[in-house]
Amino acid sequence: MAKKRKGVYYYDIDKLNFIFAMLAIATLIGVAWMIWDDYAREWKSYQRQFRVIETEVTQQQLADVEAQVDQQELTRLQQQRDSAEESLAAQQEAFSALQDELVSAQKVLDQADQESRFAGSTFDARRWEYEEAAHAGGGEAPRQLARMEEAAAAVAETRAHLEEVTTERDRIQGEIDELLANLDDALAGLASMAREIERLQDRLDDLRFGFVYAVRNAPMLDALNPSLRIKQAVIDDLPVDLNFAGAPRVDRCETCHLGIANPALEGQQQPFAAHPRLDLFVADTSPHPMGEFGCSSCHLGKDRATSFVSAVHTPDSESEEHRWVDEHGWAPTHLWEWPMRPSYETEASCLKCHMDDTWLPDAPVLEYGLELVETLGCYGCHALKRFEEARNTGPSLEHVGVKTTQEWAYGWVSDPKGFRPDTPMPSFFGNENNSDEYWQSRNVVEADSMVAYVFESSTDIELETPSRGGDVASGLQLFESVGCQGCHIADEPGSEGFPTDEPRFTGYRFRGPNLFGIGSKVNEDWLYTWVKGPEHYWAETVMPNLRLTDTEATDLTAYLMSLRQPGWENQSLPEVDEALRDDVLLEYLRNQLSSVDAEARLAAMDNHEKRLLLGQQLIARYGCNGCHTIPGFEGSGRIGTELSAWGSKAVAQLDFGLLDLPHERRAFLEQKLEAPRSFDDGKVKAPQELTRMPDFVLTDEEVGAISTAILGYTDEEIPDSKKPEKTPRREAIEAGRQLIDKYSCRSCHILEERGGAIRTVIAEQGMAEGRTRPAALAFAPPNLRTQGARTQPDWLYTFLHGPELIRPWLSVRMPTYGFTDEELNTLTMYFAAVDDAPYPFDEKFTLAHSYPRDMVRAGDRLASDDILKCFRCHVREGVTPATDPSQWGPDLALAADRLRFEWLQDWIADPQAIMPGTSMPQYFTDLSPGSSPYVDRVRGNAPILDQDPVTQIEALASYIMSLGQR
Amino acid sequence: MTRKLLAVTVALLPMITVIACGGGGETPPADAPAASTPAASGGEMIDPATIADAGGVAGSVQFAGSDPELQVIQMAADPYCLSSHSGEVVAQRVMVNANGTLAQIFVYVKEGLEGKSFAVPAEAARLDQQGCMYMPHVIGLQTGQTLIVSNSDDTLHNVNAQPSNNTGFNIGQPVAGMEYEHAFENPEIMIPVKCDVHPWMSAYIGVVANPYFTITDAEGNFSIDRLPPGDYVLEAWSEGLGTQTINVTVAPNETAEANFSFGT
Known part of the structure; x- marks a missing residue:
């Protein structure tokens, strides 16, 4: 019925109408699609799912609360x-x-x-x-x-x-x-x-999903006041590093991770699960509330992203990666320098704020990694924050000539793990890039010259000689009882006696070297001199003096010398290819001289001189002085890259060589630690261009922990307000903890709930003698819980300076450390700070050394054999009780100079609360006034101090404190 | 045109109002909280006294090994202990009766009562210290039941209970007549008790979640009564000889037989 319009038109109107109509429809569809696409965001579907989950959880909570009414x-x-x-x-x-x-x-x-x-x-x-x-x-x-x-x-x-x-x-x-x-x-x-x-x-x-919900969240209308909305935390003072510019951190993670702060959602499926450590993170009551720290400051990833892929999530494993690819279309995001840390690496982020924390018990992987860095001595070659002042990780070689032989040393340098598989000393020879035929001969030349230099530069010191042959059996008995096993193992790794309850390298019992085979390494006089006083041979050693008598030292030496590795005895120095040595030396001489001068210099030297000069050059190249004191290398610098900001290094700056590795920092680092020299694979390099990082032969777990630690070193600048507050108390505690680590106090003592490694050994020994485990542990070094509240600073200072006998029944000894004055003060302050006890003065022992006479007298009656019978177990002014030594308690006459009056009362009131498992029983189970069961039995059951338990305890403490003063 | 716009605005107005007000529906006033359901903690509550067709299990514990060497206790360290016995005292580790059976074997229902709970007995159990020995040497308790530790000796004892699955205690009882009360919350076989002053003193406490436990007598016999009919695992614990289990089926109104035999 469409009539042709009248008039003459240049275009066919109907056709045009049709085209316009089509375009209009297409535009309408386009607009609708645009609106829909803008509306249908990934995060909204998560929020809708979460409403269902939260409804269920809230209903359950409501039911629980109602049931509790x-x-x-x-x-x-x-x-x-x-x-x-x-x-x-x-x-x-x-x-x-x-x-x-x-x-x-x-x-x-x-x-x-x-x-x-x-x-x-x-x-x-x-x-x-x-x-x-x-x-x-x-x-x-x-x-x-x-x-x-x-x-x-x-x-x-x-x-x-x-x-x-x-x-x-x-x-x-x-x-x-x-x-x-x-x-x-x-x-x-x-x-x-x-x-x-x-x-x-x-x-x-x-x-509730209802009409109101539908209207608020309808397309377009949701611009006004939607209930589905992006949730974000803005953290101004922890900016995101966008290369040369910082932007405020705007974390939108909670938009999808909706249950992150709700403890009722623990273990929910992702993304709705609660944070697994709400006590530490996210919650407002935790030390790291989300509003102050955000999420991406630790987890990394892209802070503003609101979709799974753009947030730059990182899978933990390949199987997780496959799942993500299927479910979310996940792919690695290039050009974002800060992909989210995989969950096993998250602890790396703790370090940027907690760089000064000595112990990080809540970040066990990071802590383990840092301990490995310390034990393996990574800082010997690579400058690293935290370790600027760290001592050499290897022994001094200033007098090595009096300790062992060149033959043994040559074998050791060539293959340290061959003598002692668990040594932290890495292998420099026979690695990926120096194992071919040429290098096999060259390795002999290199090792031989280095040993020659070290022994030539070693100076002699006087050694003592045991006056008689020692007794191996008594030596073994000493080794097992005085406390050597707190720090030393004497078993071949993998053998039956080798401990597996602690990690090798960082375990407390691994603080000193494994003594397996020591008799094939050192000579008897050196060992005798060493065990009598280690500081004579090496002034900086942390090995303490156990105050051994000559007889004890002789027997112990005899036992240790009996530990042999037959394959390492009667070795001879290798045949050296002299022509090759000339070539190598020439190569090094050409670094400094012209070819003509270098050749002339070489020609002027005899064999011995060549050996020494090459040795010196090689020690400098391999950086042996990073871990060992070697004469002639005093003040030499580190040979490796500084790692203090390695975790921020741009991936583009890393040379992956020809290796097929994912281009990520962690992949590079793990490869470097697993096979340090593999980066030379397929490369054409001159001998001195080769990678020289030695092989530590690490397990996957060790590699992972070290990687996590190194990745934690970033160049981010953190404001002090985000770091742990620096109070004098905290600083005193940190300084003390560093000394505790340095001297490995935790090998024997439990400090801040960790350590006491020697207890395992003592428990096993005691149980083998038929004691129960708790009874056997009565012979272990004391747990130092509440030490600061327990002892007077003066006494502690004197004791640490020169230990006296407190528990005569123990065969394990508190050794003498050559603590400096500063160290002694740091330690006494540490103990007081941990317990928040007054330091250095405390009224009770500084001002009033006398206790009221009637209290002392009442305490005397209570402690007597008529009533509490304290001396059934406690030593009294040197007089030991009739019971078995495993039941003895310390001499109460020592209390006046040693203990704090307040602590003593707490201790008597409830020993278990202070030291769970102690054999000191609780005498006062009810502290309400008048409830004490202890009356004066000699005087016709007359009441003592109105039968008030608290006053009776005070009387006992007064009496005990008065004991030493009479 | 203007009119049209007005119409649209009027139509949208209530909607916008709803949205702008946050759409918070009125909260119905919280009236009285809903009625609660009784806390069902331990499942079905059983009173042994009212089980209609209760059965039981009885038997004895034989000893197949050679007689253990008797260990004489040296009490000389404490004159009080020494004077409280006229003859020799031997350690109570493995007590073989005259008829070749074992005394002091702790027998209890280990499995078969899951999902059932039992009232905590009102009467307390008593562990006494007499002549520097624990009386009895082996004692059974139901979870939550009060244990009274008393001292009949006029000498210092400490009672050091070292459980691995319960809260322990270590109390001093230096004079005669002292008493201490304690209850263990969790089942545990067995909790060792010792005295640090007299190393020979030891006792064992068996804590069971049900009332079906007993200790063999001087004839080596035991019996457990008023069990609901069903299949059970019975366990016998001996100090020094380990544990043994037996499967028993208890028929209504009948006493099943279960005999254990320990070797050395």
Whole structure:
């Protein structure tokens, strides 16, 4: 029916209409699609799913809370409310009358108050007029005085009236309150019972999918006030590093990780799970609330992203990667320098703020990695924060000539793991890039020259010689009892006795070298001199002096010398290819001289000189002096790259060589640690261009931990407000912890709930003798819990300086460390700081060394054999009790100089609370006044100190503190 | 045109109001909290006294090994202990009766009562220290049941209970007549008790979640009564000889037989 329009048109209108219509429809579809695409975001579907989950969880919580309601209490409150309302209704008339009365009383009161204030003002005015008149003189004064007195009388009168009406008003108010008291009480009780329930019900209402929800979140309308919305935390002072620019951190992770702060969602599927450590992170009550620290400051990834892929999630494993590819279309995001850390690496982020924390027990992988860095001595070649002041990890070689032979040393340098598989000394020879035929000969030349240099530069020191042959059996007995095993193993790795309960390298019992095969390494005189006083051979050693007698040292030496590795005895130095040595030396000489001069220099040297010069050059190349003191290398620098900001190094700056590795920092690092020289694979390099990092032969776990630690070293600048607060107490504790690590105190003692490695050995020995485990552990070095609160700083200082015998029944000895004054002060301060005890002065032992006589006497009676019988177990002024030594307690006469009075009382009141498992029993199980069961049995059961347990404990402590002073 | 716009605005207005107000529906006033369900903690509650067709299990514990060497206790360290015995005292480790059976074997129902719970007995069990020995040497308790530790000796004892699955205690009882009360919350076979002053003193406490436990007598016999009919695993524990289990089926109103035999 479409008629052709009249007129002449250049275009065919119908056709044009059709085209326009099509375009309009296409545009409409395009706009609709655009709106939909803008609307249908990935995160919204998570939020919708989460509403369902949160509804279920909240309903469960509501049911739990409702189930917990005390029904009896509820009924009682409801009845109280109803009866109060009833009785109020019954007295309705009286109540209304009272309310009316109150209103009129209040009116009268307001009136009286005003009058009183006016009277006061009038008085002030007249007083001033009188003062003026009196000052001016003349006859006006008496009249003004009369006026003032009149006003004063009015003040008194109005005030009396005011007080009267106030009392009346209060009376009426009191009556009303009384009538309402019952009702208010009931209502308040009901409200407090219903509070949590109301909160949960409100939340459930908010979570309902309904009309309101649909409208608020409809496309376009959701611009106004949607309930599905992006959640973000803005952290201004931890900016995101965008290369040369920092942007405020805007973490939108919670947009999808919706249950992150809700403890009820622990273990939920991702992305809805609660953070696994809400005690430490995210929660407002934790030390790292989300509002202050965000998420990406630790986890990394892209802070502003709101989709799975753009957030730059990193899979933990290949199987997870495959799953992500299928479920989310995941692919690695290039050009974002900070992909999220895989979960096993998250702890790396702790380091940037906790660089000064000595121990990181809540970040076990990082802590292990840092310990490995320390034990393996990575800082010997690579400068690293935290380790600027660290001591050499290997022994001094200044006098190595008196300790062992060149033959043994050659074998050791060539293949240290061959002599001792668990040594931290790495292998320099026979690695990926120096194992071919040429290098096999060259390795011999190199190792031989290095050993020659070290022994040539070694100086002699005097050694003592045992005066007789030692007894191996007594030596073994000493080795197992005095405490050597706190730090040393003497078993071949993998053998039956080799401990597996601690990691090799960093375990407390691995602090000193494994002594397996030591007899094939050192000579007897050296060993005898060493065990008698290690500081003689090496002043900086941390090996303490065990105060061995000559006999003990002789026997111990005999035992240690009996530990042999036959394959390492009677070795000879290798045949060296002299022509090759000339070539190698020439190569090194050419580094500094022209070819002509180098050749002339070579020709002028004899074989010995060549050997020494090459040795010196090689020691410098391999950086042996990074771990060992070697004469001639004092003050030489580190040969490796500084690693203090390695975790921020751009991936593009890393040379992956020809290796097929993912281009990620971690992949590079792990390869470097697993096979350090593999980066030379397929490369054409001159001998001195080859990678020289030695092989530490590490396990996957060790590689992972070290990688995590190194990745934690970043160049981010963290404001002090985000770091742990630096208080004097904290600094004292950190300084002490560093010394504890340095001297490995935890090999024997439990400190801050960790350590005491030697206890395993002592427990095994005791159990082999038929004791129970707790009884066997009575012979272990003491747990140092509450040491600072327990002992006086003066005593502790003296004790650490020169230990005295406290527990004579122990065969394990507290050795003498050559602590400096500074170290002693640091340690005593540390102990006091850990327990927050007064330092250095405490009134009880600084000012008042005498305790009231009647208290001492009462304590004496209580402690006696008639009542508490303290000396059945405790040594008393050197007199030991009749019981088995495993039941003995310390000499109570030592208390006065050693213990703190306050601690002693806490200890007597409840020993288990201070030292769980102690054999000191609890004598006072009830501390309420008058409840003590201990009466004076000699004096006809007369009461002692009114039978008050607390006073009796104080008396006991007073008596014990007085013991040493008489 | 203007009119149209007005119409649209009017139509949208209530919607916008709803949105702008946050759409918070009115919260119904929280009236009284809903009624609670009784806390069902331990499952079905059983009273042994009212089981209609209760059966039981009885038997003896034989000893197949050679008689253990008797260990005489040296009490000389404490004159009080020494004077409280006229003859020799031997350690109570493996007690072989005259008829070749074993005394002091702790027998209890280990499995078969899962999902059932039992009232905590009102009467307390007593562990006494007499003549520097624990009386009895082996004692059974139900979880939550009160244990009274008392001292009849006029000498210093400490009672050091070292459980691995319960809260322990170590109390001093230096004078006669002292008493201490304690209850263990969790089942544990067995909790060792010792005295640090007298190393020979030891006792064992068996804590069981049900009332079906006993200790063999001087004839080596035991019996456990008022068991609901069913299949059970019975365990016998001996100090020094380990544990043994037996499967028994208890028929209604009948006493099943279970005989253990320990070797050395």
